[in-house]
Amino acid sequence: xxxxxxxxxxxxxxxxxxxxxxxxxxxxxxxxxxxxxxxxxxxxxxxxxxxxxxxxxxxxxxxxxxxxxxxxxxxxxxxxxxxxxxxxxxxxxxxxxxxxxxxxxxxxxxxxxxxxxxxxxxxxxxxxxxxxxxxxxxxxxxxxxxxxxxxxxxxxxxxxxxxxxxxxxxxxxxxxxxxxxxxxxxxxxxxxxxxxxxxxxxxxxxxxxxxxxxxxx
Amino acid sequence: xxxxxxxxxxxxxxxxxxxxxxxxxxxxxxxxxxxxxxxxxxxxxxxxxxxxxxxxxxxxxxxxxxxxxxxxxxxxxxxxxxxxxxxxxxxxxxxxxxxxxxxxxxxxxxxxxxxxxxxxxxxxxxxxxxxxxxxxxxxxxxxxxxxxxxxxxxxxxxxxxxxxxxxxxxxxxxxxxxxxxxxxxxxxxxxxxxxxxxxxxxxxx
Numbered sequence: 001x002x003x004x005x006x007x008x009x010x011x012x013x014x015x016x017x018x019x020x021x022x023x024x025x026x027x028x029x030x031x032x033x034x035x036x037x038x039x040x041x042x043x044x045x046x047x048x049x050x051x052x053x054x055x056x057x058x059x060x061x062x063x064x065x066x067x068x069x070x071x072x073x074x075x076x077x078x079x080x081x082x083x084x085x086x087x088x089x090x091x092x093x094x095x096x097x098x099x100x101x102x103x104x105x106x107x108x109x110x111x112x113x114x115x116x117x118x119x120x121x122x123x124x125x126x127x128x129x130x131x132x133x134x135x136x137x138x139x140x141x142x143x144x145x146x147x148x149x150x151x152x153x154x155x156x157x158x159x160x161x162x163x164x165x166x167x168x169x170x171x172x173x174x175x176x177x178x179x180x181x182x183x184x185x186x187x188x189x190x191x192x193x194x195x196x197x198x199x200x201x202x203x204x205x206x207x208x209x210x211x212x213x214x215x216x217x
Numbered sequence: 218x219x220x221x222x223x224x225x226x227x228x229x230x231x232x233x234x235x236x237x238x239x240x241x242x243x244x245x246x247x248x249x250x251x252x253x254x255x256x257x258x259x260x261x262x263x264x265x266x267x268x269x270x271x272x273x274x275x276x277x278x279x280x281x282x283x284x285x286x287x288x289x290x291x292x293x294x295x296x297x298x299x300x301x302x303x304x305x306x307x308x309x310x311x312x313x314x315x316x317x318x319x320x321x322x323x324x325x326x327x328x329x330x331x332x333x334x335x336x337x338x339x340x341x342x343x344x345x346x347x348x349x350x351x352x353x354x355x356x357x358x359x360x361x362x363x364x365x366x367x368x369x370x371x372x373x374x375x376x377x378x379x380x381x382x383x384x385x386x387x388x389x390x391x392x393x394x395x396x397x398x399x400x401x402x403x404x405x406x407x408x409x410x411x412x413x414x415x416x417x418x419x420x421x422x
Contacts, residue, residue, distance in 0.1 A: 059220075059221055060225075062219045062220060062221055062222075063219060063220065063221030063222050063224070063225040064222075064225065065218055065219045065222040068222070068226060069222070069225040069226045069228075069229045072226070072229050072230060072233065073229045073233065075233075076229070076230075076232075076233030076234075076236065076237065077233075079233075079237060080233075080236055080237060080240060083237075083240055083241065083247050084247055084248045084249070085240060085241070085246065085247060085248050085249045085251070085252055086240055088248070088249040089249065092249075092375075148385075148387075149247075149248050150248070150249070151248075151249050151250060151375035151377075151387045152375060152377060153377075154377065154379065154380065154385055
């Protein structure tokens with residue numbers, strides 16, 4: 001598919017997500033709001049990054065040294081939309097929801113997609129290693145909270161959201177653990193020739209994570 | 218380090234901190250309930266002069282309370298949980314307020330947000346259950362839908378279905394001061410003595 005077609009597809013998906021019935025359906029449940037709609041919006045930004053890669057202004061590519069400003073923008077953006085008050089406002093006020101619909105693709109997904117390739121492998125590992133436990137911790141907080149954190153969601157929805165976040169954290173943690181230790185896909189390490197002296201398979205060299213973590217620079 | 222890195226980094230950090238500070242009211246609240254509490258304490262809110270009717274069928278308006286403080290709660294008469302507890306607490310506040318003799322009298326007002334089920338009969342039954350007698354403790358409902366919407370909006374009450382035919386709402390006891398402004402949010406789990414005390418304290422200008 002050519003680039004214009006891809007951009008059109010992203011815009012179309014964005015508009016469909018904005019359609020009122022779908023918006024209300026996805027935002028009617030806390031877990032769906034947090035783990036379906038929000039990631040989809042970030043995903044659209046990632047796709048946008050893939051589509052415009054190489055076409056970004058030269059000064060921006062240069063100023064985004066090692067992807068640091070970009071990834072910090074991502075950290076702020078995701079932190080903002082993890083505030084229970086922000087979720088409430090997005091449900092209550094269509095204008096606030098519009099801010100969410102613009103900021104998640106453009107200020108989270110897009111910089112993530114553009115900066116990720118500029119980040120050193122250890123920097124990427126740092127982000128993963130921070131993000132995954134944080135997700136689980138927030139899930140645990142939702143389960144432990146005796147009161148409702150959002151005025152628009154029931155306590156049982158809050159608990160479901162908590163469990164969903166924990167399940168996602170465990171799944172991502174497992175995948176990332178395998179990727180970090182064995183390589184991804186897992187056959188990667190097994191495909192190496194066995195070492196002659198011990199017969200054991202050598203792991204990948206320290207800190208040089210296998211693809212997709214290896215730097216493309 | 219490359220050219221433009223530091224300015225871009227400074228821009229991102231400044232904008233990020235500003236956005237988080239704005240949404241958390243200076244890193245003090247993370248929930249909408251906390252934000253409402255803080256906002257009301259900072260700036261007591263004027264309230265719309267909504268027409269209501271009480272359990273005896275008498276019409277009155279919120280503005281009629283001007284000059285004396287009133288404790289307000291929001292209810293629906295079929296509510297099995299929080300409203301019942303609040304009803305009991307309000308009953309005790311009523312006893313305390315009327316028994317004290319000296320000091321300002323506190324009025325109580327329970328407002329129903331369920332116009333479909335809560336007609337005058339239902340309000341009357343609810344009032345009888347908790348010993349509420351008008352005008353000192355009115356069990357009331359807004360006279361029309363726009364009045365209800367205005368009340369919920371100005372008090373910041375969010376009502377959502379509980380999935381079992383009932384409702385869930387952000388519960389609080391609302392203290393409306395002698396100027397007719399929403400002045401404080403009180404903890405509905407606080408002991409009735411404390412509610413009465415806080416109401417009396419707030420009624421002294």
